[in-house]
Amino acid sequence: MMTSALLVSLTLAQSAPASDAVLEYSAPMAEEGAPDPASFEFTAFTAGQTVYMGVDEANLRASAAADGSVVRTLMLGTPVKVLKAGARAKVGDYVNTWYQVSAVDAKGAAPVTGWVFGNTLTPFRFEADLDGDGELEVATVVMSNEFKARVRVLEPNVKPPRRVSSVDVAVASTVYGGGQGGPVTVKLVPAKEAGVTLLRLDSAPERCGDFVTSYVSYTGANGKPGVLGRAKLALELGGLMDPPNESTFKVSFQAAAKRALVVRTNVEEEEEGKPQTVTEREVYQWKDGVFAQAKNVAKP
Numbered sequence: 001m002m003t004s005a006l007l008v009s010l011t012l013a014q015s016a017p018a019s020d021a022v023l024e025y026s027a028p029m030a031e032e033g034a035p036d037p038a039s040f041e042f043t044a045f046t047a048g049q050t051v052y053m054g055v056d057e058a059n060l061r062a063s064a065a066a067d068g069s070v071v072r073t074l075m076l077g078t079p080v081k082v083l084k085a086g087a088r089a090k091v092g093d094y095v096n097t098w099y100q101v102s103a104v105d106a107k108g109a110a111p112v113t114g115w116v117f118g119n120t121l122t123p124f125r126f127e128a129d130l131d132g133d134g135e136l137e138v139a140t141v142v143m144s145n146e147f148k149a150r151v152r153v154l155e156p157n158v159k160p161p162r163r164v165s166s167v168d169v170a171v172a173s174t175v176y177g178g179g180q181g182g183p184v185t186v187k188l189v190p191a192k193e194a195g196v197t198l199l200r201l202d203s204a205p206e207r208c209g210d211f212v213t214s215y216v217s218y219t220g221a222n223g224k225p226g227v228l229g230r231a232k233l234a235l236e237l238g239g240l241m242d243p244p245n246e247s248t249f250k251v252s253f254q255a256a257a258k259r260a261l262v263v264r265t266n267v268e269e270e271e272e273g274k275p276q277t278v279t280e281r282e283v284y285q286w287k288d289g290v291f292a293q294a295k296n297v298a299k300p
Helices: 004-014
Strands: 023-028 050-053 058-061 070-074 079-091 094-103 112-117 125-128 137-143 149-154 164-169 179-189 198-203 209-219 230-242 245-254 259-269 275-287 290-293
Touching (some): 023 137, 070 112, 079 112, 125 179, 137 179, 137 198, 149 198, 149 209, 149 230, 164 209
Parallel strands (some): 164 230, 230 290
Antiparallel strands (some): 023 179, 050 079, 058 112, 094 112, 125 137, 137 149, 179 198, 209 230, 230 245, 245 259, 275 290
């Protein structure tokens, strides 16, 4: 098992994802059965790029095949360097590309080379004290076979296989009303901003249609270190850009009170062709890892 100290040493400056990093996995809706594998779209990684293992106990294989011999198992969050892309393939319910990668051995020895399937890789890796227990957890985001964004949080000082908690969140489709899956960007929201540390996932296709912002929390056992907590969907907000109809929102936090303030703006076209704008204000209070909509909350 990789120690937390070694895990930190592997992270270095690569822990924070690039500001323009995007992860996508999508396919059109099929009238019958599963969509054609050729119709899938997904993020492609390039030679020389450093990405991360988005699953725990991932198999690094000697060949680009699901039954290839296992060279090494890699823990969630392990950085790997892409050497080259292999063939597009369907493995289980996933369609993606095989990649030859170089990974740092858990014992700090020379890098080891092997093949991993693209659905196990991610540009998103975060290291932070997510549950306030004084220890650093590792969080990654990959796409599930149900076209959702899957957030995984690992407790480095807990032994496998029960050291990871995960939660799936919705992703806005790139094909308005006719597709599944889409792009997602992720950033860390620090406790000083929100009162608790959160992961914010934004899914907003370039073309008109639905978009969604989700906040994911990770809460432990009353701050007790070395105990696996639980990842939760803390808050989910949806919007629409379908001119002339629009539904947008702006989120701000009251860190001391652990509240989320949401201002929604809805623009609808009236029969006379003139737009009507309605603004609403919502307050959400933090409790047990979730922001629940509050009633009769005094204004700050």
